[in-house]
Amino acid sequence: MKTIIFTLALLLNLSCVTAQEVTIKKGTKIEDVKKGTYYKTDKALLNKYLGIWSTTVNKKVFKFEILKSKTEVDGIFIDRIVGRYYYDEKSDVYLSDATYECSAMEYGLDVLEKGKLRFRFFDYDNDKLGVLEFELIEENKASWHLLERGGYRDESFRKGFSVPTEMVLIRKK
Amino acid sequence: MSGTIDGYLHSHVLPNGNSIFSPDDIEALYLLYNNGHINNTGTFVISVVTGHGTSYSIIIDDINAFNTFSQNNLIGDNFNSFSIGYEADYNQLNNLFGLSSISAREVALLNALENSGLSILKGNSDYSDWQKIKAQGRQTVDVDCN
Numbered sequence: 001m002k003t004i005i006f007t008l009a010l011l012l013n014l015s016c017v018t019a020q021e022v023t024i025k026k027g028t029k030i031e032d033v034k035k036g037t038y039y040k041t042d043k044a045l046l047n048k049y050l051g052i053w054s055t056t057v058n059k060k061v062f063k064f065e066i067l068k069s070k071t072e073v074d075g076i077f078i079d080r081i082v083g084r085y086y087y088d089e090k091s092d093v094y095l096s097d098a099t100y101e102c103s104a105m106e107y108g109l110d111v112l113e114k115g116k117l118r119f120r121f122f123d124y125d126n127d128k129l130g131v132l133e134f135e136l137i138e139e140n141k142a143s144w145h146l147l148e149r150g151g152y153r154d155e156s157f158r159k160g161f162s163v164p165t166e167m168v169l170i171r172k173k
Numbered sequence: 174m175s176g177t178i179d180g181y182l183h184s185h186v187l188p189n190g191n192s193i194f195s196p197d198d199i200e201a202l203y204l205l206y207n208n209g210h211i212n213n214t215g216t217f218v219i220s221v222v223t224g225h226g227t228s229y230s231i232i233i234d235d236i237n238a239f240n241t242f243s244q245n246n247l248i249g250d251n252f253n254s255f256s257i258g259y260e261a262d263y264n265q266l267n268n269l270f271g272l273s274s275i276s277a278r279e280v281a282l283l284n285a286l287e288n289s290g291l292s293i294l295k296g297n298s299d300y301s302d303w304q305k306i307k308a309q310g311r312q313t314v315d316v317d318c319n
Contacts, residue, residue, distance in 0.1 A: 030269050039269055073261045078269070080261060100253050105260050108268045118189065120256055133189075149197055 026109050038070065038077040045112040049081065049134075053142060053169035062087050064134075064144070064169060069101075081107045083119055083132075087163050090124075099124045102132060121146060125162035140171040177212040178205075180219055187224035193278045194221055194229060194293075196256040199286070202231065203243040220296075225275055228296035230303055238290030246289075259285040270311055283308035292316075 020034065025042040033039075046068060054063040063086040068079045081104035084094055093099050100122040111117070121132040133145040146165040183198075185191050202219055211217045220230040233239055246255040259281055266277035283293060283306065294303040295313075305316040 024268060029271065033269055071257075071261055073258075073265045076265070076269070078261065078265055080257070080264075098250075100250075103253075103257050103260070105256075106264065108264055120253075122253070150195070 024109065026113065033076060035075040036077075039079075041068070041079040041107070041112070042109065045109055046079065046081075048115075048136060048139070049112070049117065052172045054172060055167050055169050057164050057167065060088055062163065062167065062169075066134075079107070080104065081117065083134075085163065093124055120149075123161050123163065126159045128159060128161075130161060137168070140173075142169050142171070143167070144169055174208075174210060177210050179212050180217050182220045182222065185221055185223040185225075190224055191278060192223050192225035192227045192275045193282050194219075194231060196252070196259055196285075199231075199255075199289075199291075200247045200252055202291075203239070203247045206233075206236075206239070207243070222296075222300075226298070227275060228300055230294045230296065232292050232294065233290060234292050235290035238288060240290075242286075242289040242291075255285065266311060272311060276313070279306070279313045280308050280311055283313060 020036065021038045021040055022030070023040045023042055024030070026045070030039070049066050050068060052063055052065045054061060056062070064083055065086070066081060066083045069082045070077050071080045083102040083104070085102070086093075094101070102119040102121045105118045105120055107117070115136040117134045119132040119134060121130040122128075123130060129149055131147045131149045133143075133147065135143045135145070137143055144164075144167040146161055146163070185195075198219070198221065205211055206214065214233045214236045218230050218232050220228065222228045245251060262284055263277050263281035266272045266280055267274055270277075272280065279293075279295075286293070287308075292305050294305050296303050306313045307316050308314075
């Protein structure tokens with residue numbers, strides 16, 4: 001029994017050493033970035049975006065869930081921001097590998113502070129990308145503005161989007 | 174769009190425009206090539222002038238390398254991974270390593286375009302001089318053209 005407890009204690013200790021976490025706050029200067037470290041984004045800036053945002057359009061519930069995603073870049077870990085939408089009761093769509101999550105294009109502290117995120121939006125019904133501007137209007141209330149992306153315009157822009165392009169969303173408590 | 178072109182110039186305006194080419198711009202270059210709209214890949218050039226006071230051009234140094242790179246990075250699912258990788262690299266350089274937004278985007282894009290067969294040239298303020306650049310660690314350095 002003592003051996004088991006000792007082994008568990010050793011493993012817990014080792015996991016603390018190998019999985020170091022540092023929270024990045026506004027004004028934090030990282031002098032020495034260490035491989036294997038998880039550089040977490042300040043919750044105070046991140047949490048105002050995370051969660052499920054919803055509204056009802058033509059008697060159908062639209063939901064947009066914003067999550068953080070721990071991502072490895074060159075041996076260190078950072079928080080990315082991703083989003084996924086649910087519309088027309090298609091709640092199992094993300095089980096398919098063909099469906100991408102939406103991904104925030106910038107998620108630096110300066111950007112988070114401003115209250116506006118831009119996502120690379122994937123419309124899984126129309127199989128096309130767009131740009132989503134998600135802006136906090138007030139606490140727990142945000143505007144949704146979906147745009148065609150720039151660059152070379154192939155024929156996909158004629159399809160438009162399968163979800164509303166202008167909405168106001170409320171965050172669920 | 175129909176016919177072929179020799180190049181094009183576009184702008185990125187504030188507040189949302191990037192200070193350098195976006196992943197979508199790189200994809201656009203491939204689509205122009207793949208759809209037969211490039212007159213001569215050896216002389217083709219795309220440029221961007223941005224509201225951040227920066228300007229850049231891209232030329233194709235090696236069309237075979239660009240074609241292979243495009244298959245692996247710019248088509249279908251791969252484009253999503255390419256964009257996410259570039260954006261994560263940018264955010265890491267800017268947030269953790271403290272590079273300015275403009276420098277971080279330069280380094281991140283140069284990293285993303287490694288072995289792409291493309292070269293990036295940086296313009297001066299009156300667009301009279303264009304210097305080829307490359308990433309070296311977390312910096313950009315001039316490429317000697319001699």
